[in-house]
Amino acid sequence: MSENVTESRIKASVKDSGIAALITAALAFMLVGMHTKIAIGGLEIDYRWALVGIAIAVVFLGRLLLNMYVWRVQEPRTPMFRMSLLGLAIIGAGVVFYLSNGFLGTFSGVSPMAAASENHWLWIAVVLLLAAAAAIVTPILFSMAGKSRGGGGGAIGAALEPLGKWSAVLLGALAFAIPFILIAWLGSRGSRQYLDLAILVLTYIMLGWGLNIVVGLAGLLDLGYVAFYAVGAYSFALLSQYFGLGFWICLPLAGVLAACWGMVLGYPVLRLRGDYLAIVTLAFGEIIRVVLLNWYEFTGGPNGISGIPRPTLFGIEFSRGDDGFAALFGLSYSSIHRIIFLYYVILILALITNFVTMRLRRLPVGRAWEALREDEIACRSLGINTTNTKLSAFATGAMFGGLAGSFFATRQGFISPESFTFIESAVILAIVVLGGLGSQIGVVIAAVVMIGGFEFFRDLQEYRMLVFGLLMVIIMVWKPRGLISTRKPTIGLVSRKGISADMVQEGQG
Structure with a gap:
């Protein structure tokens, strides 16, 4: 039963992403694909179909990623989300890299890495991969840290707590240096x-x-x-x-x-x-x-x-x-x-x-x-x-x-x-x-x-x-509340157990 549900969700996600890609293609055909520029004797049209393809690919992958995220919220224990995130990031990085550098470098006789050395699209692909790695590794670390604080194996929790305590000092020293x-x-x-x-x-x-x-x-x-x-x-x-x-x-x-x-x-x-x-x-x-x-x-x-x-x-x-x-x-x-x-x-x-x-x-x-x-x-x-x-x-x-x-x-x-x-x-x-x-x-x-x-x-x-x-x-x-949300009040009451213990000590005194 679960396999049928998973298959239907995948089909629905791909269909929704395809519709979004088609809408993007219709909008980008004129707005992005045809660009006017000044030339001798007037204006001429510069065709940028590669950018249209990149826009369609980015929208398709982004919409598919969003659907996967909603799936993950509905079923937090689904391991497919992280694997899908990593796969989509790798595919997106490859699309961005090869569409903008690999093909151009191949046609011009230059290696893709040499062509990418003077183009920022390579760094965008790297950022996509790093973002995927951070999105996958960070929840794992924090979940492990939470478990370690609850009991058993406090290595990660003990490592993260001093980091948070001294981060302001380290950042300040780095800023001055x-x-x-x-x-x-x-x-x-x-x-x-x-x-x-x-x-x-x-x-x-x-x-x-x-x-x-x-x-x-x-x-x-x-x-x-x-x-x-x-x-x-x-x-x-x-x-x-x-x-x-x-x-x-x-x-x-x-x-x-x-x-x-x-x-x-x-x-x-x-x-x-x-x-x-x-x-x-x-x-x-x-x-x-x-x-x-x-x-x-x-x-x-x-x-x-x-x-x-x-x-x-x-x-x-x-x-x-x-x-x-x-x-x-x-x-x-x-x-x-x-x-x-x-x-x-x-x-x-x-x-x-x-x-x-x-x-x-x-x-x-x-x-x-x-x-x-x-x-x-x-x-x-x-x-x-x-x-x-x-x-x-x-x-x-x-x-x-x-x-x-x-x-x-x-x-x-x-x-x-x-x-x-x-x-x-x-x-x-x-x-x-x-x-x-x-x-x-x-x-x-x-x-x-x-x-x-x-x-x-x-x-x-x-x-x-x-x-x-x-x-x-x-x-x-x-993160609807931002990367680091601190809605907790600055000053709060102590725990009930602590208050009752103080009252008992004062009564005995």
Whole structure:
């Protein structure tokens, strides 16, 4: 009987995947297969049937994998799921690799590996295999760790517990050592690209931690967080332009101004929740962007603001000459010094954001945020002032967004409204959701994967948002609450047994 059920499910899954592939073929025939490009005398059509085939194969395999996952949820003990996952990943990696590199290399007389060495499709195939291995091995390890904690054979549990305890320390030490590791490995010129990428990742980590206060801790869906990012950037740029103030003076002022705008946003949405709150915050972000775009006399409009001053180290600038950083410390001048300084500035700002967030979670205001996230009605019935709780969450999250925006302005030296579009809010929110609502380390992992990982596929800019959407679908199906979800309250009651034992001891005393 079970074999008949298994056979019918396989047939149904293949049929469903085939229908999805046919729909993809119909849509991709014109949208992907025929691409217009500029040529001599006008436009000409560039036929890309290989991409259509890749799209059909990816959709078929992805739909089949999704059906297998649903099957696994219905019958958790079915061993076929993991084998199917591994097989599909291998098939998908082979399809991607050979369609894009193997055939081309064969026809051109070059080996497939040589053809793939200058193409990122090979690395996509490797990522598919690694993802399959992680999806198969990770549940096994955690299940074994859970069994070992329950009793018998605590080797894996004993190995994983110190890793979780010291992971923050190890990651922090690695973060501080990254510039020296890169310079020792790649030299000053070769390491600059990766240091710039590390600065960008840390900026998004800081933004993710700031939004995590609003969305992850307080449970308030904010789609306009980029507005506070823009307020911080323009606050520093305008203060330096009109008043000649430096970065270190404008940094706290930008945070305070962004926090004030967070409270301005908080007042109109006190009675809103869910989708209505998301729409209002989205509108607020667009209002800020449109104002920056059209107030030409004050903000420069679409031309933006240039000549934003760089940060200094206690008044020492990173420039050539006798007054520069290199001359004062007896070093030969190199532009990498300023990049390293910017890296440590954003690293310290991100660590401050994390420290303040973790401390606030243990204070009454942090527990009020968590109570508001779980149930607003119950939170109000307990006597908690939900008005102040929401405003404090918006203001605190906006302050860290403003600090990150101020750093963004001094790092770029130029800002314009085009840097603060809705897609930035979507990316920051995706980092928080994919990493896990309320999880600090989850935000770090998601930011490294989404921002750092996508930068390595810059040549595939056309498919970046496609991969972005596919990644979100996979994570939301596999882990609906994010990679690392911490919905557990920060402070809880002790066990009943412990309370009764204490009461007995006090009674005897």
